[in-house]
Amino acid sequence: MSTPSRFKKDKEIIAEYESQVKEIRAQLVEQQKCLEQQTEMRVQLLQDLQDFFRKKSEIEMEYSRNLEKLAERFMAKTRSTKDHQQYKKDQNLLSPVNCWYLLLNQVRRESKDHATLSDIYLNNVIMRFMQISEDSTRMFKKSKEISFQLHEDLMKVLNELYTVMKTYHMYHAESISAESKLKEAEKQEEKQIGRSGDPVFHIRLEERHQRRSSVKKIEKMKEKRQAKYSENKLKSIKARNEYLLTLEATNASVFKYYIHDLSDLIDCCDLGYHASLNRALRTYLSAEYNLETSRHEGLDIIENAVDSLEPRSDKQRFMEMYPTAFCPPMKFEFQSHMGDEVCQVTAQQPVQAELMLRYQQLQSRLATLKIENEEVKKTTEATLQTIQDMVTIEDYDVSECFQHSRSTESVKSTVSETYLSKPSIAKRRANQQETEQFYFMKFREYLEGSNLITKLQAKHDLLQRTLGEGHRAEYMTTRPPNLPPKPQKHRKPRPRSQYSAKLFNGDLESFIKDSGQVIPLIVESCIRFINLYGLQHQGIFRVSGSQVEVNDIKNSFERGENPLADDQSNHDINSVAGVLKLYFRGLENPVFPKERFNDLISCIRIDNLYERALHIRKLLLTLPRSVLIVMRYLFAFLNHLSQYSDENMMDPYNLAICFGPTLMPVPDIQDQVSCQAHVNEIIKTIIIHHEAIFPDVKELDGPVYEKCMAGDDYCDSPYSEHGTLEEVDQDASTEPHTSEDV
Structure with missing residues (x-):
């Protein structure tokens, strides 16, 4: 076509x-x-x-x-x-x-x-x-x-x-x-x-x-x-x-x-x-x-x-x-692209292990959610019954008002004992409204839980059917027949001895300039590892990892090595996430400069979220180009991670709670408690509207985060594809690229 x-x-x-x-x-x-x-x-x-x-x-x-x-x-x-x-x-x-x-x-x-x-x-x-x-x-x-x-x-x-x-x-x-x-x-x-x-004797x-x-x-x-x-x-x-x-x-x-x-x-x-x-x-x-x-x-x-x-x-x-x-509307149908005839989840060998891990995570998460939601449901039903008992009390019989006697009491004294004139009515009304408030809170909680269960159960059942079929049939290969295997490439970082800028507890801009790494290797490698193995991991960035493993990974990066370069998920995902947070938290100058803190916090007063995002963009465009590229890369990743919040429980607000103090620490002269909530709201806004806030590659040339990272070649620039023979000739005439050219 x-x-x-x-x-x-x-x-x-x-x-x-x-x-x-x-x-x-x-x-x-x-x-x-x-x-x-x-x-x-x-x-x-x-x-x-x-x-x-x-x-x-x-x-x-x-x-x-x-x-x-x-x-x-x-x-x-x-x-x-x-x-x-x-x-x-x-x-x-x-x-x-x-x-x-x-x-x-x-x-x-x-x-x-x-x-x-x-x-x-x-x-x-x-x-x-x-x-x-x-x-x-x-x-x-x-x-x-x-x-x-x-x-x-x-x-x-x-x-x-x-x-x-x-x-x-x-x-x-x-x-x-x-x-x-x-x-x-x-x-x-x-x-x-x-x-x-052709015959070569005459050539x-x-x-x-x-x-x-x-x-x-x-x-x-x-x-x-x-x-x-x-x-x-x-x-x-x-x-x-x-x-x-x-x-x-x-x-x-x-x-x-x-x-x-x-x-x-x-x-x-x-x-x-x-x-x-x-x-x-x-x-x-x-x-x-x-x-x-x-x-x-x-x-x-x-x-x-x-x-x-x-x-x-x-x-x-x-x-x-x-x-x-x-x-109810019609079901959404799968819209195939360019004649793609596969209309079901494919459990091919490259993604089989990932799907199996995701299936197990969904199974565990669903079991917990169903138990929790069942308890909420029981509480909701009991509260509803209490409200129904309150509003169905039989207090409408006024026959006592028509009991006649020879007394000459006034009419008011006759009806003084009616239901609405009793002193307990105010208390009963207050109890009813308090019970209603609790019911609506539980009802909302039950709906949110059941909605989440419905979505996760649908994914779980589809994966269960797919993996069940996959175990009974041979898995298809993703590589066309009669073609050589894909070559394996590993990024070889520039030795630490060739540059003096500090990695941890150093200055980000100075490190990028000295090392030649547009995206610091530690940032790129940690994000890639989480992209491959941790998008559905529950509590990512919130649950602490092993301090011993965090120190080992940190020391490896300090030596110029890349401990996460292989394609084996033999590292604790929480430890890798901890290393990434540790790096940004320890920067000598935060990625959000302290002199811009008050300007950024003032954006909270803008109620329209899109206008707030444009105002934040205006402030961030004053930052150095190298820092802006790293921020664009990081927040694109955080936005992608938040799209799996149904499974990892980390929506933009929860991620903002984790990264707010790390990326935008509150100055000592400010009130820590009141300012932190505003900081979290700013980080949340940037995560949600990162595409509107950060310039695209046309405005800011540099690496961009990709949602689907492969097991290798993850560092290739989107501009490095050689599509013509002339480009191959040009590559052949130049010197080999070093790791800094990636």
Whole structure:
């Protein structure tokens, strides 16, 4: 496929991915709008209920007063009659008169009952609706925070998928290019061999010498292109494996969010709403049933509606109302590059050991996470049950308010013992809110843990299937047949005796200038070792290594040796990480100059992270070129390491905690505690936005960090590839390169 066609195909793949991500992003926004609209509808409904019962309370109180006036009017009229005197004496009345007095007493009783009803509406039912409205708003805000966190995590997963997909496409394109160049070299070799087979008796000695020289040059070019092809092929395989693993984890995360997390978030928004509304309406029902039993037939309809307050069915109806917002999207499919027919994780021999180690690390990590998350789940369920017990307490029976007696106590004294007027209500409310806060904390912790388990489990299962298949079949070779093995190259550092600058506890700029090492060998070698064997290592840079091994590695580098040059992972990864931190911590002048400390700390006041990154870039561009190259190399590595935070538990913030005091120590005159948090935030920003902060190779020529490092030739510059015969001729005419030329 031609280059324009390949670029067109790449653009189509990226456009398809961006379109799918755009649809998911739109769904997330629509989901939040739906939940917010649902909460607004609830608040409006509760406000309408409050207004309704406030008006009804006024009507009931006015009715009660009118009944009282009516009874008092006729009672005053009858007090002067003989019948009334007889009534006061022995209460023996004629039946018509007795009925009359009973009727008046009934009016006074009804007046009292309606006053009681008005008071219940005003001081009990309305207050309940106000509390439900407050609770609903509070629940939505807390759920919204978790929702935004889940959305950020989901978009982070999608961005990670996009990054590894582009990395895979890039390395696969390089592999195809290297293969094409190798085939071209083979054709030149065959053509040259054909010429060499011609009769040589009539060729002059000088011409034969030139032919032999040309054959050697072509063979040399072929060997170099063979080595480059094998290296690029290995990078392509690793990048494809990482893409497939991330793809599996992304699909699992997206599926879990739409199938499980959305439902749980809606439950959080609904937490206590239905039960509290049930209590409020049952308070109203109790008052009405005790006031007038003749209205039972009409109230039964309302009771049936109250009995139907059930959060699960409401949630189902709610999600059915917005199918486009809550329907899970299609799974992400593997987008092959340039006709690559391999669509599964490949356990070939060069990466078999790495995949097996990663599988074992995932297995161990999952076992720990599942135990921890199960405990969190049990705590969450127990807390939820406590909250449900609080909001489902049956305190809506107001029948005591309608117990009549001959007492002349006021209406207020009659309802003084109701639920809402008890002194314990404030304490109960405080306990409920405290329990809610604990529940949401545990619920968030459980979601984060289960999300991590889902992603790691997806990778674990895919590796398990891949390694299981790999043990039953022969592993494919990554080197094309009939080609010589890839030559092994080892970097030979310049002897320490040839330069005087100190390595440890010295000045970085002086060392680079004196030694000729653009990236100090200790930095390059430690980062390469961690890249090969430690990206998934849990607690890298946080867990201390063996002090004995740290000293041995340090002393070897001091002598000019490279103890990490071989391809054997026989060194403790924590010790290697410790040596790297020890080197930067011991520099005479920190990589972030002390005179720039206050300027860098002031960047914290910039809330927009991208603008903050640009401001940091402006400050760092004033640093020496040699130091800037080393910083670019280091922070590109730290960013790559943070992409494995699901497995190594070292996200940008945790790495900033480890490297903040090392790279940017707080001056003695500053407050150590308050400044350290700002330092960590600055380092975290640089790790995340390192590409925007540091110049690229076009602006700052020098070595750059590569994500997929091979077992050898890791020091080759991206500009050292010899792709033409003329370049080979030029190389042959120059003197051999030393280790400083790398």
